[in-house]
Amino acid sequence: MDNRLFKSLIIISIGLLFLRLGFILTTMVIDDEAYYYIYSRHLAWGYIDHGPLIAFLIKTFTTIFGENGFGIRVGSVVLLTSLGCFLYIFGKKHFNQTTGAIMSLTVLTNVLFHTNGVVMTPDVPLVFFSFLFIIFYYMAFFHDKSWFLPAGICLGFGLLSKISALFPALGILLFPVLMKSYRRILRQRYFYLSFVLAFIILLPFIIWNLQNDWTFIRYQGAHITEGGSIKTFLELWAGLGILFGPILFAACFFLPFKVLINSKNLENKTEPAHIYFALTSVIPLIYFVTHSLFFRFELNWPAPAFLGGILLFAIKMGEIPDKVNKKFIIQIVYSIFLVLLVTVQTYFPFLPLKGKLDITNRYHIFTSFPNELRNYLATESKFKNYRIVANNYQIPSMVNLYIKPELEATCLSIGYHKTLYSFLYPDENLSGGNYLYLTTGKNFPDKLKRYFDEILLLRQFKSIRRGKAIAKY
Numbered sequence: 001m002d003n004r005l006f007k008s009l010i011i012i013s014i015g016l017l018f019l020r021l022g023f024i025l026t027t028m029v030i031d032d033e034a035y036y037y038i039y040s041r042h043l044a045w046g047y048i049d050h051g052p053l054i055a056f057l058i059k060t061f062t063t064i065f066g067e068n069g070f071g072i073r074v075g076s077v078v079l080l081t082s083l084g085c086f087l088y089i090f091g092k093k094h095f096n097q098t099t100g101a102i103m104s105l106t107v108l109t110n111v112l113f114h115t116n117g118v119v120m121t122p123d124v125p126l127v128f129f130s131f132l133f134i135i136f137y138y139m140a141f142f143h144d145k146s147w148f149l150p151a152g153i154c155l156g157f158g159l160l161s162k163i164s165a166l167f168p169a170l171g172i173l174l175f176p177v178l179m180k181s182y183r184r185i186l187r188q189r190y191f192y193l194s195f196v197l198a199f200i201i202l203l204p205f206i207i208w209n210l211q212n213d214w215t216f217i218r219y220q221g222a223h224i225t226e227g228g229s230i231k232t233f234l235e236l237w238a239g240l241g242i243l244f245g246p247i248l249f250a251a252c253f254f255l256p257f258k259v260l261i262n263s264k265n266l267e268n269k270t271e272p273a274h275i276y277f278a279l280t281s282v283i284p285l286i287y288f289v290t291h292s293l294f295f296r297f298e299l300n301w302p303a304p305a306f307l308g309g310i311l312l313f314a315i316k317m318g319e320i321p322d323k324v325n326k327k328f329i330i331q332i333v334y335s336i337f338l339v340l341l342v343t344v345q346t347y348f349p350f351l352p353l354k355g356k357l358d359i360t361n362r363y364h365i366f367t368s369f370p371n372e373l374r375n376y377l378a379t380e381s382k383f384k385n386y387r388i389v390a391n392n393y394q395i396p397s398m399v400n401l402y403i404k405p406e407l408e409a410t411c412l413s414i415g416y417h418k419t420l421y422s423f424l425y426p427d428e429n430l431s432g433g434n435y436l437y438l439t440t441g442k443n444f445p446d447k448l449k450r451y452f453d454e455i456l457l458l459r460q461f462k463s464i465r466r467g468k469a470i471a472k473y
Contacts, residue, residue, distance in 0.1 A: 009104060009105055012332075016117075019343065020114075020118050023343065023346075024069060024076075024077065029069045029072055029073065029401065032121055032394075033120050034072075034394070034401045035419075036050075036054050037058055037067070038420060041400075043055055045208040046204075046216055049220070049223075049419070050122045050161075051159065051161060051162065053122070053161045061074050075120060076120045076124045077118070080107075083128050084107060087100065087104045087131070094138075094143075109339065110245070112243050112303065114339045121300075126162040129154045130158045130168055131307055132150075133151050133152075133155040133169070134308060136151035137194075138276055138277070140190070140194075141176070141182060142272070148188075148193065148194040149194060152193065152194030152198045153197055155195075156198035156200070160201060160205060163220070164303075165304060167284030167305065168283070168307060169198075172276075172280060174279055174283065176191070178279070219418065226295060227295065227296060228293070228295040232292070232296045232297070236302075237292070248313065248331050251312075251316075252306045252310060253309070255309060256278035257282060259274045259312065274315065277308045277311050277315070278309075281306065281307070282308075284304050284305035346360040349465070349466060355470075361465070364463060366463060366471070367463045368462060369398050370403070376461070387405075387433070389409065391415070391416050393419040396421065410430075412427055412430075414448055436458070437452075440472065442460065
């Protein structure tokens with residue numbers, strides 16, 4: 001391997017590690033992270049919108065580092081950094097050092113995975129454990145069957161993060177079925193034992209759903225079938241193309257299909273390992289592409305479809321002798337540019353973007369909570385026994401994290417989808433009380449007025465960024 005590539009890996013990895021640590025120390029958590037923090041305050045084997053692993057991760061790190069932004073987020077830095085090290089070791093041992101460096105750098109520098117290193121959401125353990133079980137199953141198929149056991153464990157944890165870990169697993173399951181020379185695997189008990197282990201790990205989540213009227217299944221079923229259009233389809237895949245980078249996106253999207261098509265050519269002896277990684281990507285790609293034609297998807301949802309493609313991309317790049325491919329260099333430069341662009345925009349907004357178009361506003365729209373709102377509540381002691389309510393999950397979650405009122409703030413479900421708060425504080429149990437209603441904008445929502453006997457405006461305040469109001473409450 002070119003020694004410059006290894007030096008670049010070390011320098012970039014350390015630089016990004018310090019960048020991420022600095023970022024989580026100096027920015028507010030976003031509302032989704034605060035919501036998952038509420039999970040950790042009410043540990044359970046399942047939640048209406050996700051599995052329990054994110055709650056246990058946050059609970060672990062906040063127990064060590066405190067219930068603050070750093071404690072919530074540091075786990076994301078730990079998992080992404082560990083993943084980068086693991087990918088390098090795996091690639092070096094089973095392919096070559098260049099492949100290991102490319103695997104590690106491709107993931108560590110990409111802005112989507114970088115986000116997983118500074119924002120703690122279920123995507124963090126999903127990506128971590130999905131990469132692990134894809135790699136461990138590879139090692140079991142091609143080297144030592146004992147790797148089936150850790151592969152099954154990681155698959156179970158991946159499913160406890162997000163059920164979408166199932167899609168790469170389907171590709172893995174198909175590999176020994178489709179590959180005649182590997183059908184002997186179907187006669188090995190370790191292969192089946194791995195899926196039994198995954199099921200055992202997932203079982204508490206299944207039981208929780210059974211006990212709660214299949215809440216997760218019904219909610220997610222409604223969530224993933226929200227109406228989409230050609231416009232939302234193009235926005236999704238164009239957005240992913242920009243964030244992954246045109247080179248990596250094209251490789252992850254087309255290379256797995258190319259490998260499988262070439263494998264049917266008798267004159268072309270495709271490496272079985274290439275076919276394996278291609279299957280872990282093609283199966284989820286088919287699902288996400290076809291499903292997104294009819295339903296609206298968020299940018300992070302198709303992430304599992306790209307993991308096998310990334311490994312395949314790195315393997316192909318690593319096969320080029322003596323020098324690093326220019327395409328890879330362009331990809332890394334592009335990825336680092338996006339990471340730095342988002343970071344600079346977070347602290348020093350220079351791009352002429354407003355509102356939701358500037359995604360970095362998410363780190364600033366609640367800045368008035370730990371300052372102005374906290375001070376108001378501290379001086380108005382008469383409201384000490386009033387519970388703060390809102391009609392979305394974001395506001396009470398940020399209140400509970402940054403103000404920590406004696407009575408936990410909650411989210412109403414009036415004309416709003418159910419959340420964790422719907423289980424903790426059902427609307428019917430709130431009847432007859434006095435509340436501090438906190439809302440965005442200038443006015444009390446008209447649709448809620450009939451649920452209150454008397455409404456009194458107490459205070460208006462703003463979250464300011466660079467001298468401009470970006471949110472009003």
